[in-house]
Amino acid sequence: MDFGLSEDQLLFKTSLRRFLDTECPTTRVRTVMESDDGHDPALWRALAAMGVAGLMIPEAHGGAGLELLDAALAAEELGRACTPGPFLAATMAAVAFASCDDEALRGRWLPRLASGDTLLTVALPERLGDVDPETPATRVEGGALTGEKSLVPAAAVAEALVVSATDADGPGLWIVERAAPGVEVTALKGTDMTRRVDRVRFAGAPATKLAAGRAAAARVRDAGLVLLAADAYGGSMRCVEMTRDYALTREQFGRTIASFQGVKHQLADLVTDLEPACSLWWYAAHAFDHIQDRAERHAALAKAHLADLYDRAIRTAIELHGGIGFTWEFDLHLWFRRAMFDRAFLGEAAYHRARAADLGGW
Numbered sequence: 001m002d003f004g005l006s007e008d009q010l011l012f013k014t015s016l017r018r019f020l021d022t023e024c025p026t027t028r029v030r031t032v033m034e035s036d037d038g039h040d041p042a043l044w045r046a047l048a049a050m051g052v053a054g055l056m057i058p059e060a061h062g063g064a065g066l067e068l069l070d071a072a073l074a075a076e077e078l079g080r081a082c083t084p085g086p087f088l089a090a091t092m093a094a095v096a097f098a099s100c101d102d103e104a105l106r107g108r109w110l111p112r113l114a115s116g117d118t119l120l121t122v123a124l125p126e127r128l129g130d131v132d133p134e135t136p137a138t139r140v141e142g143g144a145l146t147g148e149k150s151l152v153p154a155a156a157v158a159e160a161l162v163v164s165a166t167d168a169d170g171p172g173l174w175i176v177e178r179a180a181p182g183v184e185v186t187a188l189k190g191t192d193m194t195r196r197v198d199r200v201r202f203a204g205a206p207a208t209k210l211a212a213g214r215a216a217a218a219r220v221r222d223a224g225l226v227l228l229a230a231d232a233y234g235g236s237m238r239c240v241e242m243t244r245d246y247a248l249t250r251e252q253f254g255r256t257i258a259s260f261q262g263v264k265h266q267l268a269d270l271v272t273d274l275e276p277a278c279s280l281w282w283y284a285a286h287a288f289d290h291i292q293d294r295a296e297r298h299a300a301l302a303k304a305h306l307a308d309l310y311d312r313a314i315r316t317a318i319e320l321h322g323g324i325g326f327t328w329e330f331d332l333h334l335w336f337r338r339a340m341f342d343r344a345f346l347g348e349a350a351y352h353r354a355r356a357a358d359l360g361g362w
Contacts, residue, residue, distance in 0.1 A: 003279075005073070012051075013073050019050060020081035026331045032084040033193035033334075039157045044085050048116025052078075052087065056094045061110035063094070068223055069285035072230035079231030079342075080238045082334045084194035086119050086154035088227055093120035095223040096162040096173050099211035105175065109160065120175075121158040122220055123149035123200055124346070131347035134214040138165040138202065145176055145207035148199065151345065155185050155198035162210060163202070164217040173216050174207035181205065192341035194334070219288075222296055224346050225303035226288060229281040232310035232342045235335050236274050239317040240267060242332060246321055257320075266316055277309055297359035300352035308349050310339040 005013070024043060032040045047053060055071045057063025064070070071091050078087055090113060097106055112118040126137055127150055138147025145165055155161060160177045176183060182205035185198050210216075244267060247257045257263050284302035287295040314336045318325035325332050343349065 009070065009073055012070070013077060016050065016052070016074060016077045017080070019046075020077060020083060024081050024083050026082065026334060029082050029084055029194060029334060037157050038084060038193060038196040039086065039154070040084065043083075044119075045116040047085070047087070048114070053090055053116045054094075054114030056091060056098070057110050057114045058106075061106060062114040063110065067285070068095075068226055068288040069282065071223075072226050072281060072285040075227045075230035076234035079234030079338065082194060082235065082238075082338055086121065086157065086195075088195065088224065088231075089121035089153040089158065090119060091227060092122045092220050092224045093162050096122060096210060096216065096220045099173065099213075099216040099219065102210070105208065105210065109175070118160075119154060119158040120160050120162060121152060121154045122224075123152045123155070123161045123163045124217065124221060125149065125151050131351060134164075134171060134218055136164045136166055136171060136217075138163065140165045140167040140174055140207055140209075143206060143208075144182070144204040145174055145202045146204055148201045150199050151188070151197045152185075152200050153195055153197050153345075155200050156187060156196065161200065162220070163207065164220075165207070167209075169212060171214050171217060172212040173210040173220070175210050176202065176205050176207045190341065192337040194338060195341055197345075218296065221346060222288060222299035225299040225352070226281060226284045228342045228345060229284065229299075229302035229306035232306040232339065233274070233278060233281060235338050235342070236270075236306075236310045236313035239313045239332070239335055240270055240274065243267060243317040243320050263320055266320065270313055270316060273309060274313070277306055280305055297356050300356040300359070303346070304349035304352040304356070307339075307343040311343055314339045 023046065032038060051064050052074050054063030055066045055074060059065040094113060097110055100106055109120060113120055125131055126148060138145065145163060147165065149163065158178055160175055163174050163176055165174055178185065182203040184201040188197050188199055190197050247263050250257050281302040284298040287298045318332060321332060324330050
């Protein structure tokens with residue numbers, strides 16, 4: 001049995017990498033991340049034209065109708081390039097619509113999301129450190145949503161938000177337009193300037209039910225965990241590549257530092273840890289669509305392991321670069337910031353390891 005990627009998937013990855021290498025060098029990353037809202041509409045529309053925005057949106061609504069593995073492959077390349085923008089938020093929102101039975105809602109939002117003409121995001125955590133989307137305190141009564149969500153990605157530039165909340169029938173997902181009365185968005189200062197997060201307060205905001213039940217929010221969270229794992233993998237490999245290239249040119253004592261055993265061993269250890277980890281998030285993405293009774297546990301494992309590896313990869317890379325590695329002028333700090341986001345968003349590694357142990361009956 002072939003456990004590799006298909007020719008179409010490999011072609012998509014290659015095409016996306018070439019596009020990002022050309023159209024999103026670190027000079028553009030810096031320009032976007034230092035802008036007021038951290039969003040480049042032209043870049044997002046170009047990515048949407050390549051199909052990135054609609055990977056998990058059904059073909060009937062203008063998307064590609066693909067699976068989480070395909071979206072995770074895009075996340076890997078976007079993480080490798082440290083691409084700024086709302087990909088994580090938009091893809092999680094697309095996953096939320098998979099639980100929606102209202103064709104009118106799907107027809108209103110999904111085609112424009114796939115084309116890049118609009119942005120949607122998801123609002124799950126309610127406080128810093130609160131990572132359980134299945135028991136929200138945010139409430140809906142009579143179609144009006146009240147509560148607060150923290151760490152909402154791209155809320156300031158999204159047209160609408162998919163919000164986890166509870167009504168008389170229990171937890172579920174609702175969609176709320178950002179411009180609706182009773183919605184207040186406050187920007188938060190995050191370390192990763194390529195993916196902005198906001199605090200959103202709802203004071204009786206009009207909300208439309210998207211999906212009922214705990215499972216809908218859990219599926220959105222699990223998709224986010226796999227996408228973060230893939231982003232972490234792509235970023236980690238880029239850190240290794242940058243450090244390898246630097247070590248081959250940086251000289252000390254008349255020799256390139258790549259010839260020093262201590263440098264070679266650290267890079268070799270990273271590669272031997274990272275290469276097998278690829279199969280971990282591939283499997284988690286595959287399980288999301290095909291082995292759903294294992295999906296939750298493997299999403300937690302993938303996120304925990306890859307976020308830890310990313311943290312180790314960027315710290316090793318900075319150490320091997322020496323003092324230049326942590327300066328604002330040198331690009332490596334962009335991936336350091338990204339690694340911090342991937343580690344913290346939707347829960348730290350220790351939390352998800354404990355979840356995986358519980359889900360495995362340990």
